[in-house]
Amino acid sequence: MIHIQHLYKTYPGPVHALRDLNLKIARGEFVFLTGPSGAGKTTLFKMISAYDLATSGKIHVAGFDLNDIKASEVPYFRRKIGVVFQDFKLLPNKTVAENVALPLMILKEEKRFIQKQVTDLLEQVGLSDKADQWPETLSGGEQQRIAIARALIHKPDLLIADEPTGNLDPLLSEEIIDLFERVSKQGTTVVIATHDHGLVQRRNKKVLELRQGEVREIASSELIKNISATLAEGL
Ligand SMILES: Nc1ncnc2c1ncn2[C@@H]1O[C@H](COP(=O)(O)OP(=O)(O)OP(=O)(O)O)[C@@H](O)[C@H]1O
C-alpha cells in the first residue's frame, strides 16, 4: 500500500525533516507511527497524501507513483486515501451530515447515493442522531468521529490520521482507536501518528518509530525505554 525508498525532505533553512527514510506498509496493515515532536511525522503524512513534494526519493502509495503523478491524476489518487487531523477540520457553517457528505459532493455524486452513504457512515460512528446539528454543538470526541466518517465516505484503501486523539481525553481516545480498529477489520489500511505511548501499548499492533528523520520498527514494550532515553537526552 505504501512503499518509500530513500526519501529526503529538506525545508528551507535548511531543515532536514526526513533523511533517507525507507518504509513498507502492506495492504490491510494497522500501524502506529510514533516519535518525538519534530521527528517528521506530519511531514511524512504530507508526502504520503501528495500534499507536498519530496526533495528526493521514491514514494508509491495505493498504486500511484507520487514522483510521477500528473496534476490531473491527483483527484483520482485522493479518492484512494482518507485523512484525519488532530483538530478535526470540520466546516463550522455546514451541518454534520453536510460535512460528512463533502468528499462525495466534490466528486459530484448523485444526491440519493450521497444521502445513503452519509446515513451508513453516521450509523457506523454511532452518531445518526446528530446529522442535522452544527459541529460546534458536538463534543470533541463526537467531532472527531464525524471527521473520521468524512474521511471514510469515499471508501478509501488507506486511512492516515495525524494525532487524531491529541485533543481528546483518555476515554474518548480509546473509543477513537476502537473505531479505527473496526475500520481496519473491514480491509482499510490504517496508519496513525501519535505521541500517546500508553495508547499504543494497550494495542497489539505494529509500531514504527520515527527519529531524526529515519524510521524503524519497534516492539511496543520498547516505548518505555525510549521515553527514558528521550528524557535523558533532554537533561
Ligand atoms: N513548512 C515547513 N518549513 C520549514 N520547516 C518545517 C516545515 N514543516 C515542518 N518543518 C520542520 O521539519 C521538522 C519535522 O516537522 P514535523 O511537523 O513533520 O514533525 P512532527 O513529527 O509531526 O512533530 P509533532 O509531533 O510536534 O507534530 C521540524 O524540525 C519542523 O520544524
Ligand SMILES: [Mg+2]
Ligand atoms: Mg506533527
